[in-house]
Amino acid sequence: MDGRLGGAARREVIHHLATCDECRSVFQTVTDLQKAGEIEAPNVVHGGFRWYVAIAAAAAAAVVIAFFYAPLRDWWDMRTVVKACEKMEFRPSQARLIADSSYRKTKTLRGDKQEDPKSVDVQIAAAEIAEKAPSPARDHSLGIAYLQLKKGNEARTQLESALIAETGAPDVGQGIDRCTNAALLNDLAVVYQTWGPATLAPKAAQRAWSLKHTPQIAWTRALVLESNPKQAIQAWRDYLAIDKDKDPRWREEAQQRLENLEHPLQ
Numbered sequence: 618m619d620g621r622l623g624g625a626a627r628r629e630v631i632h633h634l635a636t637c638d639e640c641r642s643v644f645q646t647v648t649d650l651q652k653a654g655e656i657e658a659p660n661v662v663h664g665g666f667r668w669y670v671a672i673a674a675a676a677a678a679a680v681v682i683a684f685f686y687a688p689l690r691d692w693w694d695m696r697t698v699v700k701a702c703e704k705m706e707f708r709p710s711q712a713r714l715i716a717d718s719s720y721r722k723t724k725t726l727r728g729d730k731q732e733d734p735k736s737v738d739v740q741i742a743a744a745e746i747a748e749k750a751p752s753p754a755r756d757h758s759l760g761i762a763y764l765q766l767k768k769g770n771e772a773r774t775q776l777e778s779a780l781i782a783e784t785g786a787p788d789v790g791q792g793i794d795r796c797t798n799a800a801l802l803n804d805l806a807v808v809y810q811t812w813g814p815a816t817l818a819p820k821a822a823q824r825a826w827s828l829k830h831t832p833q834i835a836w837t838r839a840l841v842l843e844s845n846p847k848q849a850i851q852a853w854r855d856y857l858a859i860d861k862d863k864d865p866r867w868r869e870e871a872q873q874r875l876e877n878l879e880h881p882l883q
Contacts, residue, residue: 691754694746698758701738702765709764710811712818712837715800716761720866739765753779757801760808769812776805793821799829803837810841832860836871846878853878 699716708714708721743762749755760775777789779801786792796802802825809818818841825834839852853875860868 691752691758694742694749694755694758695761697742698739698746698762698765701742702761704738705735705765709767710807712807712810712840713803713833714761714764714807715803715831715833717833718862720862720864736766751778751782753783753798753801756782757804761804764804764808764811769808773808773812776801776808780805789817790820793817793824796824797828799825799831799834802828803834806837806841810837815841830855830859832856832862832867835859836867839871839874843874843878846881850875850878 695716702708702714702716703719703721706721708717708723711723739762743759743766746755746759746762756775756779760772760779763769763772763775777792780786780789780792780796783798783801784792784795786795793802793805802821806818806822806825809815809821819838822834822838822841826838835852835856839849839856842849842852853871856871857868857875860871862868
């Protein structure tokens with residue numbers, strides 16, 4: 618796009634960028650980096666070195682694309698799933714996924730076969746992501762989509778696959794102990810709390826909290842600890858201490874849960 622390509626080659630590149638979201642995203646990132654001075658656009662050299670420079674420039678571009686492609690693809694997949702989920706009326710669990718920002722009421726999913734009419738975007742996102750090569754990030758995004766679609770077993774399978782692939786652990790229990798991805802651990806806790814085994818939910822949530830303190834992780838940790846009122850009371854206080862959500866309904870629900878634990882009905 619800098620004027621060096623000509624004729625049919627230039628038209629072919631322009632056509633491909635116009636029809637391929639992923640390559641266009643990579644191209645835009647490289648362009649932005651050039652403008653910001655993070656990478657240098659190769660200078661035009663005339664004479665005998667023209668082909669050498671062209672090959673070097675192509676190789677450099679390939680390295681840049683290879684470096685940025687996977688992270689951009691992973692970010693785009695997760696963003697697509699999150700945006701699609703936010704259109705749905707209910708959140709899939711009382712616990713909070715790491716990407717939960719907008720408040721939605723909770724609807725019991727077990728045994729509920731009624732399809733949310735707003736789930737079509739999530740279904741499309743899941744189908745597209747499922748066609749891609751497995752990776753921890755891909756499996757994480759797909760697991761979130763399946764959870765929203767009430768496919769609890771599939772969600773658990775995908776998230777556990779991401780955990781094992783990322784940690785190299787021989788089993789889920791050791792994977793949780795080794796994992797340093799707080800977001801993945803939090804979302805695993807959400808799936809375990811909602812679809813079981815519930816005994817693994819506190820383990821995953823506590824590990825996530827040990828790595829990172831965010832409102833989503835604090836919420837999930839407090840929720841999964843409610844079978845132990847003493848621990849849950851402190852956990853809800855921890856949440857309220859770091860709550861930064863713009864929507865006051867998150868805080869209101871947390872305060873109500875804390876009050877219920879502190880003053881249980883006799």
